[in-house]
Each structure stands twice: as C-alpha cells, then as structure tokens.
Amino acid sequence: MGKKLKEILQLSEAETLTTEGNRVTEKKNKKDKKKKNKERKHNHFNEENPTPELLENGQGEAKPKRKLEEALEPSEVYGKDTESKKAKKKKEKKAEELNSSKELQGNNVEANENSRDESFINASVTVSGNNTKDSKYAALNSFAESKLPEEVLECCKNFSKPSPIQSHAWPFLLDGRDFIGIAATGSGKTLAFGVPALMHILSKENNKKSKRKNPLCLVLSPTRELAQQIADVLCDAGTPCGAKTVCLYGGTSKGPQISSLKSGVDIVIGTPGRLKDLIEMGVCCLKEVSFVVLDEADRMLDLGFEPEVRSILKQTCAVRQMVMFSATWPPSVHQLAQEFMDPNPVKVVVGSEDLSANHDVMQIVEVLEDRSRDARLVALLEKYHKSQRNRVLVFVLYKKEASRVENMLQRRGWKVVSVHGDKAQHDRTKALSLFKDGTSPLMIATDVAARGLDIPDVEVVINYSFPLTTEDYVHRIGRTGRAGKKGVAHTFFMQENKGLAGELINVLREARQIVPADLMKFGTHVKKKESKLYGAHFKEITADAPKSMKIKFDNSDEED
Missing domain, CATH: 3.40.50.300 (P-loop containing nucleotide triphosphate hydrolases)
Structure with a gap:
C-alpha cells in the first residue's frame, strides 16, 4: 500500500508540475503575442511618421533613433490617462540627458577635453581626379613608408607620423602630379608641399652637373608674414639637403634680396607685388622654375593679385608641376587652375569644403x-x-x-x-x-x-x-x-x-x-555667394570639371 501511495503522489506531483508549466507557457505566449502586436503598431507609426534622431550629445557620439514611446507622449501611444511609471521614468531620464548636454555645450573648453581624439586621427579625407585609386598613391601611415632620404625627413623628426594632408599629398606630388589641397590651417600644409619641393630639387641636381644659379621652385604667398613663415620652415627643412631659400616681399629694402638672388638660390618664396618688381628689374629669373606653389590662392585673388600671379606664372617653365592650396574653391581660383594645371588635377580635401570652424x-x-x-x-x-x-x-x-x-x-x-x-x-x-x-x-x-x-x-x-x-x-x-x-x-x-x-x-x-x-533676431538667411563676372546665379564648379573648348568653324561651305 505504501508503495502504491508513493507512486500516486509522484504522478499527481508530475501532473501538477505539467499543469503549472502549461500555465507559464500560456502566460509567456500571451506576453509574446502582446509584444508582437505592439511592435507591429509601432512599425506602422514609424513608417508613416519616422521618428527624428536625437541631437549629438556633448561627447560627440550620435544617439540612436528614439523609440515611439520617447518620440510621442505616452497618452498618444497607449491612449489617454494611461502613462505608465516606466514611461514617466524614461521621460525624466531623457530630460536629464538633454539638460546635461546643454550644460556641456555651455561649459568652458574643459567640456570637450575628453570628447575629442588626437588631432587629425578621424579627419575625413576626399580624393578626386584622374587615376587616384592606383595602389602607388595609397596614403602613407608612417614616414618610413615614404622611403625618402634621411636628410629630407630631418624636418619631420618631431612628428610621430605624417598629418592627413601630408600622407595623401606626398604620393601624388612625388610622382609629379598637379595637385589641389584644401585643409585647415595648422594641418601641416607647408611641409606637405615643402618636402616634395626638396625632392624635386635633389632630383634635378643629380641630373645636372654644372652649377645652377636660377631657382627651381617658386612659392607665392598673399602676405609678407605668411611668406616669412613659409621661408622659415623651408629654410630649416632645406639646410640638411643643401637647398638655399630666399624670401622676397615688399615694405623693406630690395638690396639684400637682390644679393641673395645673385648668389644662387633653389627656392624662391615671395609676395606677387615684390616678385613682379624684381622680375621686371631683371634680377629674378624664373625660366628654370618647374615646381610652383600657390599658397592661400583664394586670398591672393581676393587681394587683387590676379594680374601679377598670371604674369609671374608665364615666366616659369612651360612644363611645370603646379600645386595650389586654397581654403575655398571660388570660380576665380578654378579658372586659374584650368589655365595653368592639367585638365584633371588631383584634389584632396581634408575635412569639408563647407565653411566650418575648429571644434577645439x-x-x-x-x-x-x-x-x-x-x-x-x-x-x-x-x-x-x-x-x-x-x-x-x-x-x-x-x-x-x-x-x-x-x-x-x-x-x-x-x-x-x-x-x-x-x-x-x-x-x-x-x-x-x-x-x-x-x-x-x-x-x-x-x-x-x-x-x-x-x-x-x-x-x-x-x-x-x-x-x-x-x-x-x-x-x-x-x-x-x-x-x-x-x-x-x-x-x-x-x-x-x-x-x-x-x-x-x-x-x-x-x-x-x-x-x-x-x-x-537678425535672421538666419544666408546670402548666396556671388561671382564678380556672373553675379549670384552660377553653378559650383568641381576640380575635375572639363576645360572650356574653342569652337572652330569649317569654312568649306563658303563660296569662293
């Protein structure tokens, strides 16, 4: 009897557990069904009214799209007077996050201290032009990859690796390509064209045994201060290579500058006005210049130096490598590039061509x-x-x-x-x-x-x-x-x-x-940029736009 009773009790216990398990399963199925219906409803709303994305927070990380409960009031989703405690908590948490984001934005510079990576690490780079995807033009990850002589890289010893504009520019410039660079100030632009200029001089020196007096490289700058700064950088960089540099600018005596030119020079850095004066005096000869750089080209044209720039460029070699650095790309600069560059020069943009300020x-x-x-x-x-x-x-x-x-x-x-x-x-x-x-x-x-x-x-x-x-x-x-x-x-x-x-x-x-x-209060209207020639109604011109073509008329149909 005791044995049978034990078996009956075990069976009833098993049935009880099975029944309880079924109840749990049923409950779970109901919950899953409810959840699916809710998701279907949410998807329906999202298709018709896509929820906006949250603004980026103070740490510079984009938040995911808001769920429907966060995008709409709870009463709108679940019906009136049905705002749950969970929804209230979410709403309060969202308000706290937005407030903290505003506080971060208004704080001193320290607010972004931990939010930004080391300068240039995440800089976006856009490369355009003919044959730019060839493996030989791959961006450099280190100075060693450039395989440049030690004396040329001496000027880079204080840097761990090339900046984005340098790493993308050097492969093209060292290969003799015409180049347009757009990058923020302080991004290493001077060495971006300075190092290839030194290599250009060294390659010419190796091919020519006789001593040369005329310069091989020319750098044009809109202001005296910028010209002096470029000269300081290139003078230091060129000393280990034996390259001589002279800086020509107005507002000071011509005598020392003329003496420097007569003693022989490899790189001439100058402002357009003074350089043109010295060319007209016959003391500065650019006939051997085969590497030309226009730094801050847009500013140079804004200051009215376009006639001088054109006149100077015509004095250089017919076959030359042209390099242009410009903060913006207006039609006047594009026109200059069309006349003096290859039809499709390489264009490298670090960051964006749109007007933007340093986030630091x-x-x-x-x-x-x-x-x-x-x-x-x-x-x-x-x-x-x-x-x-x-x-x-x-x-x-x-x-x-x-x-x-x-x-x-x-x-x-x-x-x-x-x-x-x-x-x-x-x-x-x-x-x-x-x-x-x-x-x-x-x-x-x-x-x-x-x-x-x-x-x-x-x-x-x-x-x-x-x-x-x-x-x-x-x-x-x-x-x-x-x-x-x-x-x-x-x-x-x-x-x-x-x-x-x-x-x-x-x-x-x-x-x-x-x-x-x-x-x-002054309004958010942005005035359209105007062309001096065509007014406000013109199409933005890309760097790889085709050159204008002369139309020739066939005279064969004309009567004798």
Whole structure:
C-alpha cells in the first residue's frame, strides 16, 4: 500500500508540475503575442511618421533613433490617462540627458577635453581626379613608408607620423602630379608641399652637373608674414639637403634680396607685388622654375593679385608641376587652375569644403553697440589676460582702428603691440616676434595675421570688429585651438554686421556652440555667394570639371 501511495503522489506531483508549466507557457505566449502586436503598431507609426534622431550629445557620439514611446507622449501611444511609471521614468531620464548636454555645450573648453581624439586621427579625407585609386598613391601611415632620404625627413623628426594632408599629398606630388589641397590651417600644409619641393630639387641636381644659379621652385604667398613663415620652415627643412631659400616681399629694402638672388638660390618664396618688381628689374629669373606653389590662392585673388600671379606664372617653365592650396574653391581660383594645371588635377580635401570652424575652439558671440566695445574689451582682458602672461590676439577690421585700440589700451596700462598695413615691415616683424616669444603677449592685428600664421599657444582670440566675410572669421579664430589644444574665441557682433548673421549661425551650429538669442533676431538667411563676372546665379564648379573648348568653324561651305 505504501508503495502504491508513493507512486500516486509522484504522478499527481508530475501532473501538477505539467499543469503549472502549461500555465507559464500560456502566460509567456500571451506576453509574446502582446509584444508582437505592439511592435507591429509601432512599425506602422514609424513608417508613416519616422521618428527624428536625437541631437549629438556633448561627447560627440550620435544617439540612436528614439523609440515611439520617447518620440510621442505616452497618452498618444497607449491612449489617454494611461502613462505608465516606466514611461514617466524614461521621460525624466531623457530630460536629464538633454539638460546635461546643454550644460556641456555651455561649459568652458574643459567640456570637450575628453570628447575629442588626437588631432587629425578621424579627419575625413576626399580624393578626386584622374587615376587616384592606383595602389602607388595609397596614403602613407608612417614616414618610413615614404622611403625618402634621411636628410629630407630631418624636418619631420618631431612628428610621430605624417598629418592627413601630408600622407595623401606626398604620393601624388612625388610622382609629379598637379595637385589641389584644401585643409585647415595648422594641418601641416607647408611641409606637405615643402618636402616634395626638396625632392624635386635633389632630383634635378643629380641630373645636372654644372652649377645652377636660377631657382627651381617658386612659392607665392598673399602676405609678407605668411611668406616669412613659409621661408622659415623651408629654410630649416632645406639646410640638411643643401637647398638655399630666399624670401622676397615688399615694405623693406630690395638690396639684400637682390644679393641673395645673385648668389644662387633653389627656392624662391615671395609676395606677387615684390616678385613682379624684381622680375621686371631683371634680377629674378624664373625660366628654370618647374615646381610652383600657390599658397592661400583664394586670398591672393581676393587681394587683387590676379594680374601679377598670371604674369609671374608665364615666366616659369612651360612644363611645370603646379600645386595650389586654397581654403575655398571660388570660380576665380578654378579658372586659374584650368589655365595653368592639367585638365584633371588631383584634389584632396581634408575635412569639408563647407565653411566650418575648429571644434577645439569655444566660440562666444555677443551682440553689442559700437560705443560699448571698448569697455567690454577691457573687461574681457581683465578676465582672460589678468596674469598678462598668456597670449591674447585681438582682431580689428581697419588699420586706423588698430592704432586707436592699441593707444586706448596703452593709456589704460596694458602692454600691447600691433600688426597692420600702415606699419613699416621692420615694425611688423618686431611686433610679431615680441608676441611669439611672449615678451608682449597681447597683440592687436588686422586680417594680415588671420591666415596661415603659426603662432604657438594663443589661448584667446577676441574679435573686436567682425570681419567682412565669414571665411575670415573662421581663419581668425583658427589662430587658437591649434594642434589639438583648446582655445576660446570671443566675438563682438554689431547691427552693421547683420548680413552675415545667417552664415555665422551656421558656423556656430556646425561646431555645436551656443547661438545667442540676440544673434537669432537678425535672421538666419544666408546670402548666396556671388561671382564678380556672373553675379549670384552660377553653378559650383568641381576640380575635375572639363576645360572650356574653342569652337572652330569649317569654312568649306563658303563660296569662293
């Protein structure tokens, strides 16, 4: 009896477990069915009304698309008065995330300290032109891959690897290709064309036994300061190779420059005006120049140097390698490239051709009246330059304005120097030197210091006057936040600048900066870029656009 009872109890227990298991299974199936119905409903909503993506957070990582419960109010999804505790928690969490994102955006430069990788690591690079996908043009990952002589790479010993513009440019330039490079300032552009220039000289020297006096390489620059900076870099780089460099610019005596040319030179760096003068005097001969670089080509044409540039280029070899670096690609620059380059030159864009500012610079814009700028400038200097040791660069628009602001600050006890067109070249060079070495770390400058100059450790840029173009604004604030460091750009914006408000707002938004409400009042309209020849209605021209063709008429049908 005991044995049978035990068996009955075991059977009933097994049945109970089976029944319980069935109940659990049924419950689970019901839940799964509910979940599938809900997902089907959500998919239906998503097809008709796709949910927007969340903005990028302070760490620069894009969040995934929001679920339907987050995109719509809970009452809209599940019916009125049915907002669950879970949905409430999600809503609160989302609000906290958005608030923290805003706080991060408004914080000082430290907010992005851990959010950005080392400079250039994730830089996007676009390469276009004929035959650019050949394996021999693969980007270089190290200096060793270039297989260049040690004396040529001596100038790169302080760098761990080539910058993106260098790694993509060198394979093409060393192969003799015509080249267009668009990259931000401080990206290593000078060595991007400097190293191939040295290799060009060495290859010519090996093929020619007789001593040569005329230069082989020419670099044109829009400003004296940029020309001097390029000369400093190429002089240091060329010394181990035995390459001689001379810098030709106006505002100083021609005598020493003529003497340098007569003693023999390999690389000539110059501004168009002075170079043309020396060519016309017969002391500078470019007939052997077969490697030509136009640096800041767009700025050169903006300053009205196009006739001089064309005249100079015609003095060089008919067969030459052309290199152009330009921050933008307007029709005038494209036309110049069409005339003096191969039909389809290589074009390398690091980053974007669209106007964008350095994301390592915190941009602060204030809308002010003219009469309140002086007091505000002094208040900012007391904030940013209290120790009077860190470098602060103040940009103004006009030469007379530079002198006035300099005198105003000197009267108030600030140690300040200035750089502008009304100053003699000697005084400009001295002021720039005092600013660079930290003897006078506060400098007032016009846009002659906005492009190309490599001034180390500028912590703050203050735009006392907004520039004439948003491109110049981007270049100005690019004097800080260089080589992966952080910087601050504080800008005064006035009623008279309202035509540029839309472009400035776009630059601020692209860099995830705060757009002040006072700036938004001027509107977000962006004025269409105009061509001097065709007005505002023209099509953007790509680098590989075909050249224009002359039409020849057949006269065979004409009567004798």
